[in-house]
Amino acid sequence: MAIRSRRKTIFRVLSVLLLLALVGGTVYAWRAFPIISGYFAKNMASAVFLQHRDPAAIEREDLSGFPFSMASYTVDLRDSSVSASVWGFARHKAIYRKGLGCTLLNDLPESAVRAQRFMLPSAPPRADSLPWPLGERVADSIPTAVNAQRLQAAIDGALSATSSEGKPALTRAFLVLYDGQIVGERYAEGVTKEQVQIGWSMSKSLTGALIGVLVKGGRLRLDAPAPVPEWKGTDKEKITLRHLLQQSTGLDFEEDYSKPCEVTNMLFRSDDMAAFTARRPLREAPGSRFYYSSGNSNILSRIIRHTVGEQDYAAFPYRALFHRIGMYSALLEPDASGTYIGSSYSYATPRDFARFGLLYANNGRWNGEQLLPDDWVAASIQPGPADPNKRYGCQFWLNGTKEDKPGERHFPDAPPDLFYAKGFGGQGLYVILSRKVIVVRMGQHPIDENTFLKNVLAAFPKNGP
Structure with missing residues (x-):
């Protein structure tokens, strides 16, 4: 029994x-x-x-x-x-x-x-005969100050690097600029310099720059309440444009790609990603805590749409920024509502992403024209007050400001003034003002960024050309 x-x-x-x-x-x-x-x-x-x-x-x-x-x-x-x-x-x-x-x-x-209609401008023909960066012609030699052997070894190492799991990282492109000129460029087998690559969250930095264009034109103000219709008359009306740029809105939004949560539901189950995020409740007071959120960037993208108007919106990123700096390959993908997915879905060639980095290295100036506010780059690379680690500005990541404590920097072997646009899978645009170096890495899986930055920087003088 x-x-x-x-x-x-x-x-x-x-x-x-x-x-x-x-x-x-x-x-x-x-x-x-x-x-x-x-x-x-x-x-x-x-x-x-x-x-x-x-x-x-x-x-x-x-x-x-x-x-x-x-x-x-x-x-x-x-x-x-x-x-x-x-x-x-x-x-x-x-x-x-x-x-x-x-x-x-x-x-x-x-x-x-x-049935949606987008009035898109045609990209001008690429001026292959003009020297870089206005055209595509690259000098046959590199400056004597550059250690060509070390640079080549650094690029070879990046192309053959493995992921943290020991598998091929599939680096597809690696590009190095020194003092504005291309001094190193390699592509994986089967990849050409004309093939566009996905930027993933590098798109956030592009979105931030487009906000800068509108601030320069007086159409947006950083510390005014963000013009989001859903927030009018609510506590969320205290969220400013600066809070959105610095990732300190206080919205209840989880950014974790390993499971179903707000970011994955937004990207793959939502037709209107900005509206999805705007409806999220407040978790804490705006400006009180840094939390990286792709939803904030998509709200910024819809703010651009509402600010420039439906008739001009589709063409605005191209006419106001991309085509003006020669990013003729750049493309932004919209969600089903017609708003560009400013957090994640940009495509461009590595050279065109490098042009974007060069715009920021030149303080927002291109070919004699100031495209961004005079203080925009300086503001973009200053850490937000809500970020205790001081590693995020306005839609750009920062290395940190500890000159005498490299161990506290995100990349200990890179200078404290490095700032970068970073995307899923190890996409990256790294700007190092003090060394006049810009690096673009595109691939499928992340590699050790500190190591490849250290190896690249070893090829250049420490005090400029």
Whole structure:
């Protein structure tokens, strides 16, 4: 009798555990599968239609890790789209539109999104015969102050570097500028200098610069309440444009790509990413705490849209900034509502990302014209008061300001004045004013940034040319 009773107890316990596992699995699938299929469809589509890569190579290099390996997909060249699902569930579709890149569909009908009209300016023809940076012609020799052997070794090391897991990091491009000139440039096999690369969160720095253009024109004020319609008459009306730029809005927003949360739901389950973020409640008082949030950058992007107006918005980033500094390859992808995804989805060639870095190295001035406010770069690379580590400015990361304590800097072997735009997977634009050096690294997985910066800087004199 006792044995039979124990068997019943064990059976009941196992039944409860099985039920809990089924419930937990169902909840996980309901929350995670749409994010997995959305990520897969969107990134496969952009890699196929913007980078013109082979789908099998994209799957192998970019999307083979768990949990994305659970997804299946179809590339439809007839309507320029990619559809993906997880075991037949949570089907997602991303569509390509010329000049706009790829957009992930959620609740809005595909017909409504395809019917949107964007007035985009044509990029001027690239002046290959003009010297860099106004054109593409690069000098045959490099300055004698540069140690060519050390620089080559640093670039070779970056191209062959492995990730923290010991796997190939797939560095696709590595570019080095010294005193404004290209002195080192390498691309992985099969990658050309004309192929655009995804910037991921480097896009935030582009968005910050576009805000700067509007501040210079007197159309926005940094310390005025951010013009967000949902916040009018609420406690969130205390959030300023500066709070958004410095990532100190106080909004309840979790930035963790390892699980379903606000950032993944925003990027892969939302048609209007700025509205999604604007609806989040306050977690603490604006300006009181630094918390890095892609949602803040998408609110900034929609502020740009509302400020310049619907008729001019689509063309504004290109006419006001990109084409004026020769970033003719640059492209911003919109969400389904038509707002550029200012947090994550920019594409450009490594040379064009380097041009953007050069704009900031030149204090916002390009070819004799001041495009950003005179004090914009200085303000952008000053740490926000809510950041205790002093490593974030206005949509740019900072190395820290400890001249005599390199161990407290993010990159101990790089100068304290280094500032950088950083993207998922180790995309990076690094500007080192004191050494007149700019580095661009594009790839699929992060590598040891401190090491490659140390090795690059070893090739240059410490006191400029």
